[in-house]
Amino acid sequence: MAPKTAPNAYDKIYAVVRKIPHGRVATYGQVARLAGLGRAARQVGYALHALVDESLPWQRVINSKGEISLRALEGPEEAQRRLLEDEGIDFDLRGRVDLSRYQWRKGRN
DNA sequence: AGCCTGACTCGGA
């Protein structure tokens, strides 16, 4: 199921997600570390999934493969892809992002 | 406490 993470843990995750610059993307693992959650990359995903907050740029958080991998739903996936493309991020034919090019890095904006 | 599940990640084939 989709467990609900403690509010403080959510807050950390959200704080990190909000730092992701426009036109950049970050991986779950990356966010987890920045949030001080170590390897709890999954928790990041659950937290974002449970939230569904439009004011939060959750669309910039993707998996290490550079792809938007939701369980099976297409709705959110398509919407997310559109949002990212609108930010100037390119997707290949497989619907994947070139992380080496768009991944958020400190000092890189 | 114990077991199951999940927007994940890594390493090996």
Place this chain on the structure above:
DNA sequence: CTCCGAGCCAGGC
């Protein structure tokens, strides 16, 4: 580079 299996963390029952 892609596919598979095992590992990790936290929450719900």
